[in-house]
Amino acid sequence: MDRIIGVIGGSGVYDIAGLEGAMWQAVDTPFGAPSDDLLSGTLNGVKMVFLPRHGRGHVHTPTTVPYRANICAMKAMGVTDLVAVSAVGSLKEAYAPGDFLxxxxYIDRTFAREKSFFGPGLVGHVPFAHPTCARLSAACAAAARTTGTAVHEGGTYVAMEGPQFSTLAESRLYRSWGADVIGMTGMPEAKLAREAELCYACVAMITDYDCWHPEHDAVDVAQVVATAMANADKARALVAALPGLLAEPAQDCEAGCGHALDSAIMTAPAKRDPELMAKLAPVMGRVL
Structure with a gap:
């Protein structure tokens, strides 16, 4: 099976030099339209698919991002390896703005989002103790190092609902939990990717110190955007390095990402909702 790398990220991530046959296309899913059209092309012999998480022009809030449609669209495009590039705040002194983690x-603190493809009539529970793919994460770390930025391997991402930034009390609480970074889009994206049996990795680009740091002002949009723009070139370089690290044909992931649904479905066959099963076919057709 050919490897297809999917990338979900900000507007600057998909502007990759050398992307051959680049084409934007609309993808319809049973869960509605994704955040935007998807850009597909070939880079160094490897097919890639890009999706702006908030839509071009940043039209979706962290809560209104159509996460299920986004993951379903990536699955429909044949993506085997999905890389999320996300802006985050740092909860530790050692992780400075401009660094990659x-x-x-994850610690999921979101509460207003659809977090699963499953529902009444088809109940399932996927393993999620290790929510990212170690193999794909290692490739992302290697790609990140080619950019010359500081790279931290392994860390806990607190996903908050937003769109407001944290209170000082919240920021201090998350630090007391031992969390490393905080963002608004990591969940339920990672959960849905697991249900879709995709290898998933997250590259967190640090833009600020949240509001806990006594020597830094409270977070504001101008600060986040400025640092994110400064990181854009590094993000593009990271993505451009991935095909060289993931050029071999896709095989079964050692972590079992591609078989997350093997024993996940609890509902007895006779009790399964045919309409929901048809809706989930693009995501879970392998087991349905």
């Missing part, structure tokens, strides 16, 4: 754990 390769996420390997």
């Amino acid at each position: 390769i996420v390997d754990q």
Whole structure:
């Protein structure tokens, strides 16, 4: 099976020099339209698919991002390896604005989003102790190092609902939990990617120190945008390096990402909702 790399990120991430046959196309899903059209093309012999998480022009809030449609669209495009590039705040002194962190754990504090493809009539529970793919994360770390930026491997991402930034009390609480970075879009994206049996990795680009740091002002949009723009070139370089690290044909992931649904479905076959099963076919057709 050919490897297809998917990238979900900000507006600057998909402007990759050398992307051959680049084409924007609309993708319809049973969960509605994704955040935007998807850009597909070939880079160094590897097919890639890009999706602006908030839509071009940043039209979706962290809560209104159509996460299920986004993951379903990526699955429909044949993506095997999905890389999320996300702006985050740092909760630790050692992780400075401009650094990259390769996420390997999450704390989900979101509460107003659809977090699963499953529902009444088809109940399922996927394993999620290790929410990212170690193999893909290692490739992302190697790609990040080619950009010359500081790279931290492994860290916990607190996903907050937003769109407001944290209160000082919240920021201090998350630090007391041992979390490393905080953002608004990591969940339910990672959960849905697991249900779709996609290898998933998250590259967190640090833009600020949240509001806990006594020597830095409270977070504001201008600060976040300025640092994110400064990181844009590094983000593009990271993405451009991925095909060289993931050029071999796709095989079964050692972590079992591609078989997350093997024993996930609880609903007895006779009790499964045919309409929901048809809706989930593009995501879970392998087991349905």
